[in-house]
Amino acid sequence: MHENNNNCIPRSVEWKETSISLLNQQKLPHETEYLELKTIEDVWDAITTLKVRGAPAIGIAAAFGLALSAADISADSLDSFHRQLNSQKDYLAGSRPTAVNLAWALDRLVKAAQKAISVNEAKTLLIHEAIRIQVEDEETCRLIGENALSLFKAGDKVMTICNAGSIATAKYGTALAPFYLAKQKDISLEVYACETRPVLQGARLTAWELLQAGVDVTLITDNMAAHTMKSKGITSIIVGADRITANGDTANKIGTYNLAILAKAFDIPFYVAAPLSTFDPSLDSGKSIPIEERNPEEVTHLHGVRIAPEGVNVFNPAFDVTPSELITGIVTERGILTGDYLSKIRNLFKEEAQYVES
Numbered sequence: 052m053h054e055n056n057n058n059c060i061p062r063s064v065e066w067k068e069t070s071i072s073l074l075n076q077q078k079l080p081h082e083t084e085y086l087e088l089k090t091i092e093d094v095w096d097a098i099t100t101l102k103v104r105g106a107p108a109i110g111i112a113a114a115f116g117l118a119l120s121a122a123d124i125s126a127d128s129l130d131s132f133h134r135q136l137n138s139q140k141d142y143l144a145g146s147r148p149t150a151v152n153l154a155w156a157l158d159r160l161v162k163a164a165q166k167a168i169s170v171n172e173a174k175t176l177l178i179h180e181a182i183r184i185q186v187e188d189e190e191t192c193r194l195i196g197e198n199a200l201s202l203f204k205a206g207d208k209v210m211t212i213c214n215a216g217s218i219a220t221a222k223y224g225t226a227l228a229p230f231y232l233a234k235q236k237d238i239s240l241e242v243y244a245c246e247t248r249p250v251l252q253g254a255r256l257t258a259w260e261l262l263q264a265g266v267d268v269t270l271i272t273d274n275m276a277a278h279t280m281k282s283k284g285i286t287s288i289i290v291g292a293d294r295i296t297a298n299g300d301t302a303n304k305i306g307t308y309n310l311a312i313l314a315k316a317f318d319i320p321f322y323v324a325a326p327l328s329t330f331d332p333s334l335d336s337g338k339s340i341p342i343e344e345r346n347p348e349e350v351t352h353l354h355g356v357r358i359a360p361e362g363v364n365v366f367n368p369a370f371d372v373t374p375s376e377l378i379t380g381i382v383t384e385r386g387i388l389t390g391d392y393l394s395k396i397r398n399l400f401k402e403e404a405q406y407v408e409s
């Protein structure tokens with residue numbers, strides 16, 4: 052069992068030059084196992100089997116995976132190198148469809164390598180860009196935590212779902228970031244974590260993370276959410292995101308939409324916490340977000356034990372989409388978006404484009 056250590060904010064991915072060290076999230080909370088990923092196939096498998104999961108962490112792992120595999124590309128010209136690099140990028144991009152951070156991170160690396168004038172320089176630029184993505188994400192999440200914390204006050208009871216925590220990002224998390232910062236600032240908040248069937252990211256990961264950090268966390272099953280809001284006086288809800296479209300519609304773990312509807316029914320603020328890297332302004336609305344459907348055995352089995360009859364039909368979408376009208380605010384590293392999301396997001400990315408070009 053893990054010691055309650057107020058200063059413990061766990062990390063899930065570490066670059067080791069010739070391999071990637073990965074906290075195996077499938078083994079938590081019972082085992083803290085670190086895997087050494089050496090090939091692009093190892094990284095693809097880790098992402099598809101949720102050994103690493105969480106939009107930003109998936110992007111970081113894929114970025115290091117591409118940099119690692121590109122180091123072994125044998126190419127007698129830059130054109131040949133870029134062709135092989137793009138093929139490896141496409142392979143990793145196909146590991147999971149919903150979290151836009153995966154494609155965003157891989158595209159950043161391919162773009163960075165375009166600046167090279169030699170194959171060796173391209174390989175070095177890829178490593179530097181992957182490290183930059185991880186370092187940036189840590190500060191991004193800390194800023195999200197600061198901005199989200201401004202929404203809460205001591206004594207608040209905040210509900211969350213899935214795990215948008217430190218191990219789902221470079222550090223701190225998105226939805227969980229304010230709880231880490233509140234602990235550091237001695238602001239007492241109570242967190243109510245939904246277990247998050249079928250993969251149990253809430254029960255296994257959020258409860259584990261927050262307990263380790265000494266944060267007051269209460270675990271509930273997903274179907275207890277409404278009764279908990281009513282009987283415990285939940286003051287707000289904050290969740291992560293996997294893809295946010297131009298109008299603010301947000302894909303997140305399955306069950307998030309339920310909470311947004313309940314939040315409206317109970318007149319409770321519903322916040323999404325996400326970095327700009329989780330926005331996809333190329334999509335007009337949530338209707339266009341690809342929703343991953345996963346192995347039916349995630350639903351019919353629990354820790355390998357069958358809990359449903361053989362032959363039953365199963366529908367296992369890993370995400371749902373919350374329409375922007377149910378979202379009180381979207382907390383980013385640049386501040387909190389409210390109201391007319393379409394124009395706010397358009398302006399945000401116009402500023403971002405100008406910033407990047409400057």
Ligand SMILES: CSC[C@H]1O[C@H](OP(=O)(O)O)[C@H](O)[C@@H]1O
Pocket residue numbers: 104105106107212213214215216219220224225226252290291292293303304305369
């Ligand atoms: C900051 S993590 C974002 C997001 O990712 C999780 O999905 P999964 O565990 O399937 O990777 C969940 O939707 C989190 O809210």
